[in-house]
């Protein structure tokens with residue numbers, strides 16, 4: 001056995017499934033997870049000291065590449081002054097000011113420690129602000145694992161959701177309606193029927209948890225118009241897209257002003273920091289100002305704030321997103337060209353530093369199309385690329401991520417590896 005296999009066996013003795021987050025177990029693609037021993041820039045090395053070009057980047061946070069010196073130094077410096085105080089610090093003010101400057105729809109922001117906390121809190125706030133219980137999400141969008149969001153679509157259009165996880169009482173999901181992403185007509189019908197009882201609609205404004213799926217302009221316009229008309233709040237879950245697709249986030253690309261936004265991943269630079277924020281009148285309902293309770297021992301943790309501030313400073317460097325987007329597009333186009341040359345039905349898409357690889361004839365526009373793609377062929381491609389030293393997301397239903405540390409050479413090496421891999425799948 002190699003060291004990854006030995007470590008996986010050892011991990012399973014005391015950690016359920018051997019991992020601290022399910023997707024890491026390679027359950028969807030099979031095989032043995034790679035245990036990271038160290039990482040630097042675009043690369044990580046596994047327990048057998050094999051190098052991989054990393055296209056997960058911690059599922060989005062590592063937009064600067066791993067172990068970026070300025071971020072590491074900021075965390076080290078902060079650590080010398082203490083790790084956590086349970087009392088306010090100036091750094092929390094500074095990062096709140098930076099987030100509000102970069103995301104104009106956010107007038108007030110509360111820091112938390114994970115995307116799940118951010119979306120759970122934003123939904124509770126929307127319910128508290130509107131006095132309504134019903135919420136709307138979309139099939140294929142993931143917003144973390146709070147009970148009211150672990151829901152699969154009900155049988156009919158206006159039938160509320162059923163739990164998608166054991167341990168979630170049906171009662172906890174009976175206020176959650178699950179609709180189809182990009183389905184404008186269904187959205188219009190739903191709001192016509194029950195719009196005045198909907199507290200909020202939450203969506204990934206560019207989906208990344210059913211692979212990369214882009215919204216149509218009509219869908220975005222309908223979301224904003226209908227929520228406004230019926231007094232429901234529009235929550236943009238930008239945990240993945242925030243500062244990933246553009247400095248102004250997905251909402252800046254769309255020219256849409258949501259009522260609330262959730263952030264995570266990039267905003268914490270790889271440390272446990274996430275946030276929810278938006279309209280001041282809505283945020284004014286959150287404790288200690290208002291009746292909606294929310295709290296956290298490690299919220300606004302000084303080391304996480306230091307990593308986030310260092311990251312937000314560096315992504316504002318001139319040309320950062322132009323370079324990142326161009327590199328990511330070059331990768332996506334190169335992979336698609338390699339598939340055409342190999343006669344393999346694989347296509348790609350990208351936006352900012354995110355990309356999607358689909359084993360289908362055309363780029364999917366929603367969940368049903370993604371699930372119709374050739375997952376088995378993706379799994380073979382995943383392992384062929386792993387053997388080539390390229391680490392893609394271990395699931396056909398996840399997006400990939402490029403960092404500013406991925407060089408033109410890394411992109412060229414990846415495309416060359418794909419040519420060899422596609423000949424074998």
Ligand SMILES: Cc1ncc(COP(=O)(O)O)c(CN[C@@H](CN)CCC(=O)O)c1O
Pocket residue numbers: 021022023024059113114115116117119142143144145204208209237238239240241264274398
């Ligand atoms: C749009 C969006 N919203 C919320 C979350 C939950 O964030 P966390 O609780 O994992 O920090 C996520 C988490 N994303 C997954 C990647 N598909 C995290 C990886 C994992 O679960 O291990 C997200 O993508």
